[in-house]
Amino acid sequence: MIAVLTKIGQSVLDPLARMGRANLFFLRLLGALSFLLQRPGLLVKQLHAVGVLSLPIILVSGLFVGMVLGLQGYANLVDFGATSSLGTVVALSLVRELGPVLTALLYAGRAGSALTAGIGLMKATEQLASMQMMAVDPFQRVLAPRFLAGFIAVPLLTGIFTAVGILGGYLVAVVQLGVDGGAFWAQMQAKVHFFTDVVNGVVLKSLVFGVVANWIALFEGYEAQPTSEGISLATTRTVVSTSLAVLGLDFLLTALMFGVW
Amino acid sequence: MSTSATLSHTALPNNKPLITVRGLSFHRSERIIFQDVDLDIPRGRITAIMGPSGAGKTTLLRLISGQIRPDAGRIEVDGVCIHQLGRRELYQLRKRMGMLFQSGALFTDLSVFDNVAFPLREHTRLPAHLIRTLVLMKLESVGLRGARELMPAELSGGMARRVALARAIALDPMMILYDEPFAGQDPISMGVLIKLIRTLNNALGLTSIIVSHDVKETAAIADYLYLMSDGRVVEHGTPATLGHSASPWVTQFMHALPDGPVSFHYPAPPYSADLLLAGAPA
Amino acid sequence: MAKKNLELAVGLFVVLGLAALFLLALKVSDIASLGEDKGYRVSARFENIGGLKVRAPVTLGGVRIGRVVGIDLDPQRYEAVVTLSIDPRYDHLPEDSSASILTSGLLGEQYVGLEPGGMDSALKNGSTLKLTQSALVLEKLIGRMVTNAASGDPPPAKTP
Numbered sequence: 001m002i003a004v005l006t007k008i009g010q011s012v013l014d015p016l017a018r019m020g021r022a023n024l025f026f027l028r029l030l031g032a033l034s035f036l037l038q039r040p041g042l043l044v045k046q047l048h049a050v051g052v053l054s055l056p057i058i059l060v061s062g063l064f065v066g067m068v069l070g071l072q073g074y075a076n077l078v079d080f081g082a083t084s085s086l087g088t089v090v091a092l093s094l095v096r097e098l099g100p101v102l103t104a105l106l107y108a109g110r111a112g113s114a115l116t117a118g119i120g121l122m123k124a125t126e127q128l129a130s131m132q133m134m135a136v137d138p139f140q141r142v143l144a145p146r147f148l149a150g151f152i153a154v155p156l157l158t159g160i161f162t163a164v165g166i167l168g169g170y171l172v173a174v175v176q177l178g179v180d181g182g183a184f185w186a187q188m189q190a191k192v193h194f195f196t197d198v199v200n201g202v203v204l205k206s207l208v209f210g211v212v213a214n215w216i217a218l219f220e221g222y223e224a225q226p227t228s229e230g231i232s233l234a235t236t237r238t239v240v241s242t243s244l245a246v247l248g249l250d251f252l253l254t255a256l257m258f259g260v261w
Numbered sequence: 262m263s264t265s266a267t268l269s270h271t272a273l274p275n276n277k278p279l280i281t282v283r284g285l286s287f288h289r290s291e292r293i294i295f296q297d298v299d300l301d302i303p304r305g306r307i308t309a310i311m312g313p314s315g316a317g318k319t320t321l322l323r324l325i326s327g328q329i330r331p332d333a334g335r336i337e338v339d340g341v342c343i344h345q346l347g348r349r350e351l352y353q354l355r356k357r358m359g360m361l362f363q364s365g366a367l368f369t370d371l372s373v374f375d376n377v378a379f380p381l382r383e384h385t386r387l388p389a390h391l392i393r394t395l396v397l398m399k400l401e402s403v404g405l406r407g408a409r410e411l412m413p414a415e416l417s418g419g420m421a422r423r424v425a426l427a428r429a430i431a432l433d434p435m436m437i438l439y440d441e442p443f444a445g446q447d448p449i450s451m452g453v454l455i456k457l458i459r460t461l462n463n464a465l466g467l468t469s470i471i472v473s474h475d476v477k478e479t480a481a482i483a484d485y486l487y488l489m490s491d492g493r494v495v496e497h498g499t500p501a502t503l504g505h506s507a508s509p510w511v512t513q514f515m516h517a518l519p520d521g522p523v524s525f526h527y528p529a530p531p532y533s534a535d536l537l538l539a540g541a542p543a
Numbered sequence: 544m545a546k547k548n549l550e551l552a553v554g555l556f557v558v559l560g561l562a563a564l565f566l567l568a569l570k571v572s573d574i575a576s577l578g579e580d581k582g583y584r585v586s587a588r589f590e591n592i593g594g595l596k597v598r599a600p601v602t603l604g605g606v607r608i609g610r611v612v613g614i615d616l617d618p619q620r621y622e623a624v625v626t627l628s629i630d631p632r633y634d635h636l637p638e639d640s641s642a643s644i645l646t647s648g649l650l651g652e653q654y655v656g657l658e659p660g661g662m663d664s665a666l667k668n669g670s671t672l673k674l675t676q677s678a679l680v681l682e683k684l685i686g687r688m689v690t691n692a693a694s695g696d697p698p699p700a701k702t703p
């Protein structure tokens with residue numbers, strides 16, 4: 001009986017304690033960011049790891065998602081003689097939702113998991129401890145550059161994904177299916193608003209997702225049990241938690257931004 | 262209280278020990294690792310801490326360097342209580358400490374050269390050519406100047422540990438903690454290392470703490486020995502006194518005899534009971 | 544050497560990302576038409592504007608010449624007052640031009656279409672278009688068709 005109660009108590013308190021640690025972790029991370037003013041060079045290597053190396057998957061996925069949107073949109077709109085709205089449909093879906101969300105999900109799988117495994121391994125092999133013994137703070141030297149690089153990379157990747165996606169839609173609609181090119185762009189420009197759609201969708205959403213995805217990835221790595229099972233568990237958790245957090249936040253942000261309520 | 266009594270064996274240049282440990286207790290989950298341990302590490306000497314595997318030697322080094330906090334007791338390094346320091350002061354103190362990790366703990370994304378240069382680049386503003394000179398000097402002293410372009414993954418275990426040693430002494434610290442410096446070394450590099458540790462100690466006057474179970478080598482260079490087991494200091498003294506100790510425990514350990522009071526096993530229920538239990542359908 | 548390549552790749556990545564964001568702003572969204580409102584204003588009164596929205600295009604002969612910048616209700620006459628902003632390049636539109644609210648495609652968006660008149664005097668800032676044709680509202684259209692059908696044929700059933 002007492003054992004059961006203890007179990008229940010633990011299952012409530014453990015996640016709470018973990019959330020507390022995650023918040024402290026985030027604060028220390030923010031505090032360490034100023035160090036990068038002295039050592040901007042540290043950013044370059046990390047931008048390469050999380051940004052440049054994520055480009056192939058972002059480019060290919062963006063192109064295909066855009067092409068599928070073009071096909072599906074055409075199949076639905078052609079019945080109403082409204083294929084000239086295809087540009088609007090493709091652009092709005094990508095700019096408002098699919099661009100930021102899919103980029104964040106792909107980023108979690110490609111870069112977030114690598115961040116977690118990298119930090120977890122540095123912990124397991126005592127690299128973080130030896131750094132501390134050399135009086136170098138891993139938050140400044142290891143975590144902050146990775147966080148800032150990820151924070152910069154996610155919006156850029158989102159922009160690239162969205163732009164390539166629209167290009168994919170254009171290829172299918174205009175080049176392949178013969179929708180009028182002028183109408184494709186003109187309708188899009190008439191219906192996609194800069195502040196409500198591009199700034200809210202591509203920019204603000206991706207900034208929020210960038211913070212969340214990198215925070216989760218680094219925290220999971222830093223908290224990982226220093227064993228191979230611990231690291232593989234942490235990597236899985238990064239992908240799962242980031243995906244759930246991104247989808248949940250996306251709903252919240254959409255409700256706030258696009259005034260559904 | 263019993264500080265001076267334990268250390269009356271030699272006349273020290275500065276009579277106060279560099280490190281004093283008093284009443285140290287520490288546990289991990291259910292297991293008590295230290296119980297009321299007192300230790301003194303004299304300045305400018307080589308002190309060795311020996312004991313069977315799992316006795317808590319690595320844990321002791323981590324406590325002394327402030328990586329973990331004791332449950333009770335005081336650990337003073339150069340007059341300050343290390344587990345009460347804030348991060349900034351702790352880091353200030355650690356710039357004067359070097360530590361050789363049992364695993365080497367090299368940065369796997371940096372080459373051998375960059376690993377040794379790491380503390381210099383982080384803590385000094387020396388020009389690149391001076392850093393190069395210093396790094397090559399340190400690498401030369403561990404015999405690995407030729408390996409400077411290699412990545413840690415390309416090194417053998419013993420080589421990695423020598424690179425880690427070069428990195429630990431890069432900033433010319435006042436004290437070095439060596440965790441198993443001799444493990445995985447062939448007889449020649451072992452000899453080189455012993456000489457290196459001695460030289461560093463004599464030439465620079467630094468304080469060394471060596472954790473090891475290589476009794477012969479350690480006894481050869483240590484000025485003072487602590488033997489630990491079951492969470493307490495079993496015996497301490499100069500290598501000469503311990504070598505002729507009357508205690509059966511010390512004799513067994515110092516002469517590596519298989520039979521005696523030292524337990525080779527991690528604490529466990531009686532062997533026969535365990536076996537019988539496994540035989541019975543659970 | 545390797546470091547140079549790394550920096551180059553990162554530089555390219557950042558430029559590519561920023562270029563994509565610029566492209567989204569300039570080519571995909573309406574930012575290009577946000578600042579540039581140098582057009583002259585012309586108003587038109589409609590009985591019913593249907594689903595016309597601010598920012599809808601204004602066209603003449605299928606060519607876009609401006610956009611809707613304001614929609615208000617005249618509280619006295621219960622008419623919709625639509626303000627159009629016309630590109631100053633087209634400053635010789637006859638004063639008696641007419642405006643209609645049209646729909647592109649069956650379910651497409653609504654826009655304002657101008658028909659040029661024959662007068663010599665031109666529209667200018669503050670002019671009002673006299674001749675207008677309201678939007679076709681689908682429900683009304685269907686309603687009219689149903690009553691026409693009912694009055695034409697011998698009525699088999701009454702329509703409410």
Ligand SMILES: Nc1ncnc2c1ncn2[C@@H]1O[C@H](COP(=O)(O)OP(=O)(O)OP(=O)(O)O)[C@@H](O)[C@H]1O
Pocket residue numbers: 289290294313314315316317318319320321363
């Ligand atoms: N993270 C940990 N969690 C729980 N127990 C631990 C942990 N690290 C070490 N221990 C326990 O602490 C005890 C002392 O470990 P320590 O690493 O200090 O031993 P050691 O004397 O250095 O051994 P060796 O000579 O094999 O390196 C061991 O019994 C080990 O089981």
Ligand SMILES: [Mg+2]
Pocket residue numbers: 318319320363440
């Ligand atoms: Mg050990």
